[in-house]
Amino acid sequence: MTAHQPLYDSRYGGMAQAVPDISTPVIDQLMTHRSVRAFRADAVSDAQLSAMIAAAQSAASSSNLQVWSVVAVRDQAVRDQLAEFAGNQAHIRQAPLQLVWLADLSRLERVAAAEGRPSDALDYTEMFLTAVIDAALAAQNAVAAAESMGLATVYIGGMRNRPEDVARVLKLPPKTFAVFGMCVGHEDDARPASVKPRLPQSAVLHHESYSTEQDDAVAAYNAAMARFYEAQKMDVKGNWSIHSAKRVAGPASLSGRDRLVDALKALGFSLK
Numbered sequence: 001m002t003a004h005q006p007l008y009d010s011r012y013g014g015m016a017q018a019v020p021d022i023s024t025p026v027i028d029q030l031m032t033h034r035s036v037r038a039f040r041a042d043a044v045s046d047a048q049l050s051a052m053i054a055a056a057q058s059a060a061s062s063s064n065l066q067v068w069s070v071v072a073v074r075d076q077a078v079r080d081q082l083a084e085f086a087g088n089q090a091h092i093r094q095a096p097l098q099l100v101w102l103a104d105l106s107r108l109e110r111v112a113a114a115e116g117r118p119s120d121a122l123d124y125t126e127m128f129l130t131a132v133i134d135a136a137l138a139a140q141n142a143v144a145a146a147e148s149m150g151l152a153t154v155y156i157g158g159m160r161n162r163p164e165d166v167a168r169v170l171k172l173p174p175k176t177f178a179v180f181g182m183c184v185g186h187e188d189d190a191r192p193a194s195v196k197p198r199l200p201q202s203a204v205l206h207h208e209s210y211s212t213e214q215d216d217a218v219a220a221y222n223a224a225m226a227r228f229y230e231a232q233k234m235d236v237k238g239n240w241s242i243h244s245a246k247r248v249a250g251p252a253s254l255s256g257r258d259r260l261v262d263a264l265k266a267l268g269f270s271l272k
C-alpha cells in the first residue's frame with residue numbers, strides 16, 4: 001500500500017482502482033477537492049481574492065485572447081438577489097464572496113473598435129465557446145488556489161437559470177454571459193463536506209479509441225455512491241444512474257435553461 005492510497009480510496013469510494021506510484025502536492029490537493037455548501041461569516045481577504053485571480057489568469061487561454069472576466073460580489077443585498085435568480089440556494093446568501101465568471105467577448109469587441117478594425121467573428125458560436133472554455137479553465141485554477149489557502153468553494157450553475165436578470169444586476173455589457181457563479185468562503189466545521197466519489201477511471205479513460213463497454217464501471221459506481229450516501233446519512237432516492245437520467249429527462253429538468261439560446265441572443269451573442 002502506498003502513502004496516497006487513502007486519497008484514492010476516498011476519490012473512488014473504495015472501488016478497486018490502480019494507485020499509481022506517483023504523488024505530488026498538487027495532485028494530492030486536487031484529489032481532496034470537495035464542494036462546500038455551509039460557510040462561516042468570516043470574510044475572504046482582498047489578498048486571498050487577488051491570489052485566486054492571479055492563479056485564474058495563469059490558466060491557458062485560447063490564442064491568449066483572455067475572453068473571460070469575473071465579478072466579485074461581497075454586497076449582501078446583491079448576493080441575496082443572485083441567490084434568488086439561482087434557485088434560492090442558501091449558500092449563495094451565506095458565503096461572504098460570490099465570484100461570477102463571465103464569458104466576455106465585449107472587451108475584445110472594444111479592443112478591435114479602438115483599433116478601427118472589424119470584429120465580426122465574435123458573432124460565431126466558436127467564439128462563444130472559446131470564451132466559455134477560457135472562463136471555465138480560469139475558474140478551476142481559482143478553485144485550486146482557494147483550496148490551497150484553506151478556503152472552500154462551490155460552483156453555481158444556477159447562475160444560468162435567469163441570465164438576463166444576472167446581467168442586469170451586475171450591469172454586464174452586451175456580449176458577456178455569466179457562465180457560472182462560485183461561492184467562496186471558510187467552511188463551517190459544524191457541517192463539513194466529504195470527498196464525493198467519482199466514476200472508476202475505466203469509465204472515463206479510453207485507450208486509443210472510444211469504448212462503450214462501461215456497464216460494469218457504472219454498476220460499481222452506483223454501489224460506491226450508495227455506500228457514500230449511507231455514510232453521509234443522505235436520503236437519496238434511487239442510484240447515481242437514475243438520478244443522472246432524471247437530470248436529462250427533458251427540458252423541464254433544465255431549471256429554465258432550456259431557453260438558453262434565446263437568452264444568449266438577447267445578451268448579444270448571435271451564435272452563428
Ligand SMILES: Cc1cc2nc3c(=O)[nH]c(=O)nc-3n(C[C@H](O)[C@H](O)[C@H](O)COP(=O)(O)O)c2cc1C
Pocket residue numbers: 033034035036037089154155156157158159180194195196
Ligand atoms: C459548472 C458547475 C455548476 C455547479 N452548480 C452547482 C449549483 O448550482 N449548486 C450547487 O450546490 N452545486 C453546484 N455544483 C457542484 C456540483 O454539484 C459538485 O461539483 C458535484 O456534485 C461533485 O461534488 P464535489 O464537487 O464535492 O466533488 C456545480 C458544479 C459545476 C462544475
